[in-house]
Amino acid sequence: xxxxxxxxxxxxxxxxxxxxxxxxxxxxxxxxxxxxxxxxxxxxxxxxxxxxxxxxxxxxxxxxxxxxxxxxxxxxxxxxxxxxxxxxxxxxxxxxxxxxxxxxxxxxxxxxxxxxxxxxxxxxxxxxxxxxxxxxxxxxxxxxxxxxxxxxxxxxxxxxxxxxxxxxxxxxxxxxxxxxxxxxxxxxxxxxxxxxxxxxxxxxxxxxxxxxxxxxxxxxxxxxxxxxxxxxxxxxxxxxxxxxxxxxxxxxxxxxxxxxxxxxxxxxxxxxxxxxxxxxxxxxxxxxxxxxxxxxxxxxxxxxxxxxxxxxxxxxxxxxxxxxxxxxxxxxxxxxxxxxxxxxxxxxxxxxxxxxxxxxxxxxxxxxxxxxxxxxxxxxxxxxxxxxxxxxxxxxxxxxxxxxxxxxxxxxxxxxxxxxxxxxxxxxxxxxxxxxxxxxxxxxxxxxxxxxxxxxxxxxxxxxxxx
Numbered sequence: 001x002x003x004x005x006x007x008x009x010x011x012x013x014x015x016x017x018x019x020x021x022x023x024x025x026x027x028x029x030x031x032x033x034x035x036x037x038x039x040x041x042x043x044x045x046x047x048x049x050x051x052x053x054x055x056x057x058x059x060x061x062x063x064x065x066x067x068x069x070x071x072x073x074x075x076x077x078x079x080x081x082x083x084x085x086x087x088x089x090x091x092x093x094x095x096x097x098x099x100x101x102x103x104x105x106x107x108x109x110x111x112x113x114x115x116x117x118x119x120x121x122x123x124x125x126x127x128x129x130x131x132x133x134x135x136x137x138x139x140x141x142x143x144x145x146x147x148x149x150x151x152x153x154x155x156x157x158x159x160x161x162x163x164x165x166x167x168x169x170x171x172x173x174x175x176x177x178x179x180x181x182x183x184x185x186x187x188x189x190x191x192x193x194x195x196x197x198x199x200x201x202x203x204x205x206x207x208x209x210x211x212x213x214x215x216x217x218x219x220x221x222x223x224x225x226x227x228x229x230x231x232x233x234x235x236x237x238x239x240x241x242x243x244x245x246x247x248x249x250x251x252x253x254x255x256x257x258x259x260x261x262x263x264x265x266x267x268x269x270x271x272x273x274x275x276x277x278x279x280x281x282x283x284x285x286x287x288x289x290x291x292x293x294x295x296x297x298x299x300x301x302x303x304x305x306x307x308x309x310x311x312x313x314x315x316x317x318x319x320x321x322x323x324x325x326x327x328x329x330x331x332x333x334x335x336x337x338x339x340x341x342x343x344x345x346x347x348x349x350x351x352x353x354x355x356x357x358x359x360x361x362x363x364x365x366x367x368x369x370x371x372x373x374x375x376x377x378x379x380x381x382x383x384x385x386x387x388x389x390x391x392x393x394x395x396x397x398x399x400x401x402x403x404x405x406x407x408x409x410x411x412x413x414x415x416x417x418x419x420x421x422x423x424x425x426x427x428x429x430x431x432x433x434x435x436x437x438x439x440x441x442x443x444x445x446x447x448x449x450x451x452x453x454x455x456x457x458x459x460x461x462x463x464x465x466x467x
Contacts, residue, residue: 018151018153018156019150019151019156019160022218023150023218023219023220024159024160024163025163025167026214026215026217026218026219027143027146027150027160027163027164027215027218027219028160028163028164028166028167028168029167029211029212029214029215030096030139030142030143030164030211030212030215031143031164031165031167031168031171032167032168032170032171032211033100033139033171033207033208033211033212033215034136034139034140034143034168034171035168035169035171035172035175036171036174036175036204036207036208036211037103037104037107037136037175037204037205037208038107038132038136038140039171039172039175039176039265040107040111040175040176040179040201040204041107041110041132042262042265042266042391043175043176043179043265043266043268043269043286044179044180044269045110045111045129046060046064046266046267046395046398046399047266047269047270048111048197049063049125050409051192051409051410052113052192052193052194052197053113053121053125053194054118054121055118055121055122055125056403057399057402057403057407057409058399058400058402058403059122059399060125060395060399061395061396061397061398061399061400061402061403062396062399063122063125063126063129063395064129064391064392064394064395064396064398064399065392065393065395065396065399066126066392067126067129067130067133067392068133068388068389068391068392068393068395069389069392070130073385074133074134074137074384075137075141075381075382075383075384075385075386075388076378076381076382076385077381078095078137078138078141078377078381078384079141079145079375079377079378079379079380079381079382080234080237080377080378080381081377082095082141082142082145082376082377082381083237083375083376083377083378089216090146090149090220090221091145091146091149091221091376091377092141092142092145092146092149092221092376092377093142093146093216093219093220093221094216095138095139095141095142096139096142096212096213096215096216097212097213097216098138099135099138099139100139100208100209100212100213100216101209102135102138103132103135103136103138103139103208104205104206104208104209105205106128106131106132106135107132107201107204107205107208108198108201108202108205109128109131109132110125110128110129110132110201111197111198111200111201112128112198112201113194113197113198133388137381137384137388139212140384141377141380141381141383141384143164143357144357144360144361144380144383145376145377145380145381146219146221146376147160147161147357147358147360147361147380148223148361148364148365148376149221149222149223149376150219150220150221150222150223151222151223152223152453152456152457152460154362154449154453155300155304157358157361158299158300158303158304158308158355158358159300161354161355161357161358161361162296162297162299162300162354164354164357165296165299165350165353165354165357166293166296166297166354168353169289169290169292169293169296169350169353170290170293172289173286173287173289173290173292175204176283176286176287176289177283177284177286177287177289178283179200179283180269180279180280180282180283181283182196182200182203183196183197183200184196186199186200187199191279192410234378236373236375237373237375237377237378238375238378239367239371239372239373240364240367240368240371240373240374240375240378240379241367241378241379242367242370242371243370243371244363244366244367244370244371244379245442246359246362246363246366246443246445247360247363247366247367247379247382249439249440249442249443250356250359250360250363250383250443251382251383251385251386252386252439253356253436253439253440254356254383254386254387254390255386255387255389255390256390256431256432256435256436256439257352257356257390257432257433257436258386258387258388258390258391258394258432259390259391259393259394259397259428259432260394260428260429260430260431260432260433261349261391261394261429261432262390262391262394262395262398263394263395263397263398263424263425263428263429263432264424264425264426264428264429266394266395266398266424267398267402267421267424267425268282268285268286268425269282270402270407270421270424270425271330271421271422271425272285274412274413274417274418274421275330275333275418275421275422276333276335276338281335284339285338285339285342288339288342288343288346289346291342291343291346291347291350292346292347292349292350292353293350294347294350295315295346295347295348295349295350295351296350296351296353296354298351299311299350299351299354299355302314302351303355303358307446308355308358308359308362308445308446309440309443309444309445309446310446311351311355312351312352312355312356312359312440313437313440313441314348314351315347315348315349315350315351315352315355316348316352316433316434316436316437316440317348317437318344318345318347318348318351319345319348319349319352319429319433320348320430320433320434320437321344321345321348322341322342322343322344322345322346322347322348323341323345323426323427323429323430323433324341324430325337325340325341325344325345326338326341326342326345326425326426327426327427328341329341330422330425330426348433352436356383357380357383359443359445360379360380360383361380362445362449363379363380364376364379364380365452365453365456366445366452367379368456368459369452369455369456390432394428397424397428398424401420401423401424402417402420402421402424404420405417405419405420405421405423406420407420407421
């Protein structure tokens, strides 16, 4: 399925290397599958641990930090593995075939409650949580690393990433919106039922395996360069990161953005259960992620009009405004204001999430343009490292704030504990979005993209002509 990325042609530049709709949709199912499973873990695992499995908030916070720090380093490992993988299926694609089933199994195990002592429960939680994180990287990093190989057309990359993000957001919305209801359905009406959590996790795991099978079958790595057809030594692949400022900026944004997102998602149920006195509102608010699809759909046109950097910057600003409006809603216990604020915030994050993968693909090109080394795996794998490190620190911050403020599971909370929940839900995410917006002010790839792509096209044409 390889093709020369820059053969002379009368086809307009914006139509070269486009991907058929069947493959576009199949590619998007990768993020749909990931979000079905991992959003369930990211959103509900903390309250599952504290209110169902019986682990304290402080212990859970420590678990999240230690597990994510340990696990964060698997991102570069998988990136190196991808750069050293050469099969008849390609470099990135076979990882969906090899690791989708193990990933799904661990997604079930983290929501399993064996009858153990407190120490045994902690060991079980550490092993299964670290396991699901490592295996998530094995199936998720290829989603980003394969993008530069699907097409060399910058606008087509935005289209692919947009469709992927659309389906990823749909998966996240579905799973966060229906999980508590499905747990109650299978658990005899209780959202803390261990049986309910296990059965629902098992169903989700089976669906995930089926979806990744479709992704593997229908995607193809068509952009082949001289470097992508050979194994790259680790020392050589790391050269792609030298002076790669676009990569450094996006990795920082990925870290601080997901730190904020994690603190908010982990305490969503806590906030509505204890601060707003109605846990059922959490499902409604989480389902409002559908609003983000509006921004996702508009992302290609907006990025074409004002550039990728400015599109993401606008999204970050909207996300900040949403958090400030949330503070007003929380202070007045106004459900209407909270819903409006959530809609504003989701519109913002909808513009952000779809562009991170595109900008990392651009960083792959930039690394080759500046350093002469094309290393899709190592460049994109740090997105997993930074996101997981951010989520791990976010989880630790959540646990530390809950513990220090006196949170007690399944009890009426003190004013201090309620304030701690609010800190996690509103102010920590606001800090993450604000710092991300500042970092974007230093991102200037859009202005040099045309020259970069032209130089790389000429380089690849010469390499392919030489054989």
